[in-house]
Amino acid sequence: MPLRAATELDTAALTASVPLAEARAIAREADAAGPASARRPRAAILLLIVAMFGLTLTLFAPMSVRMLSGRPDAADIAFAVIGILIPLGMLAVPVWIAARWLAEDRRRVRLRGFAAANGWTYRLWAPSGGAVGAAFEAGGDENLFDVLRTADQGAEFGRYKSVTGTGRSRTVKTTEYVTFSVPAELPHIVLDSRANDGPFGRSNLVLDPVRDQRLKLEGDFDRSFRMYCPTGYEADALYLLPPDIMQSLLTHARALDVELMGSTVRLYAPQGIITTDGDSWRRLLDTVDSIRDMARQWAQWRDDRLMPENAVGSFPGARPLGVARQGRRLRNRFPWFAFVFGLVGLVVWLISVISEDSEGIAGWLGS
Structure with missing residues (x-):
């Protein structure tokens, strides 16, 4: 029996507009329902990056102003531009992260609406x-x-x-x-x-x-x-x-x-x-x-x-x-490369341990 005829599939929810409140609500729900490994450290990361932006701006802004005052040469202008771009780049990181999270949350809302519209x-x-x-x-x-x-x-x-x-x-x-x-x-x-x-x-x-x-x-x-x-x-x-x-x-x-x-x-x-x-x-x-x-x-x-x-x-x-x-079940190949790589690593480790303790071992054997 067909799942659902393609002409009957209701896909309107997949392109529907999603209010910010709904996106934030499903983000909180995902953090509460999902495993700890999948939770977003949103507050800690964003606050840290914003703090780094503020610190960087405090350090570089005065330097850029001084370099552009008077008669700056090409090197002064270049350093001043870099001093402005670095804090702006720091600010762009949390904005990019937040935009990605928001897009993912809106996608989740749309998928939930799509499922509900089709009885899934x-x-x-x-x-x-x-x-x-x-x-x-x-x-x-x-x-x-x-x-x-x-x-x-x-x-x-x-x-x-x-x-x-x-x-x-x-x-x-x-x-x-x-x-x-x-x-x-x-x-x-x-x-x-x-x-x-x-x-x-x-x-x-x-x-x-x-x-x-x-x-x-x-x-x-x-x-x-x-x-x-x-x-x-x-x-x-x-x-x-x-x-x-x-x-x-x-x-x-x-x-x-x-x-x-x-x-x-x-x-x-x-x-x-x-x-x-x-x-x-x-x-x-x-x-x-x-x-x-x-x-x-x-x-x-x-x-x-x-x-x-x-x-x-x-x-x-x-x-x-x-x-x-x-x-x-199909028979799976034995991972020979990983086995040999691990064996070589073990041998190297044993050699290093033995070489470090060779004098102690020799003294113990001679006692």
Whole structure:
């Protein structure tokens, strides 16, 4: 059943004017509802920067006035201009930060209004609950933001953020996603879109499958997606994604990563899913509906590996529903580079410790 026809989707709230009071109210609500790591240190930061602006202006303004008095040469004028620009630059920083926060708050108000107009729900924040997916980073501080769910809870749209490490090793992973269920049990298949790759062709996905699971195809589809399926499931993947479905994915989801796993389909993109552009929402819902239409064919698929050896009957209804263990998850590559880098660091540290304490160790052994 379609989520909502594109012509029926009410997108007026996405471009509506948002009063300042509403933006400030939703900012307070977000700070109260969200995790501590996502709260804005607005007062402390802005007051500190304004104080620095005042101090800088106090120091540089008299100097600039003195340099411009009398008969200033080019150097005096240059230093005076710099003395004026520095405090102005200091003032521009809090203004820029405040403008970004205000734009984000107004976007949240518009998304909430958009959800309400279409009978959906909207949450500023939700715990990730240990989200499982090819673009999700396990083991970090994981949170979901701007979570929209359709009226029948059949589809969820949101922004996933994971923070791992601390200090210089701190890494932030952000991706936007769509997740919905289909009436089928499918093996783990990932279509890694080349259109949303990062610099140097780096995939948007966290998942890094073992290369022998790559299923290379011919034509435009292989130029648009890197396709992965569990070893031994190549024929099943081609059955689930025949040429007509591949063409539909090229038409509707070329810029999205697609993941099939069990009865769940997930779509990912670095950005552009949670948006205030009405046409983008219409295209996205068309994409979800087109994939749900594909699921009618997927519902006929059965994993022959679950069939007892002496089973009789080959029609789908006689075969068990589900996926054999080897087809449920793609095998991930071992992070050899990180392992070797960490091992080298450990060896260097041990050598430095031993060299520093060599005299003490020698004395202890000789005693």
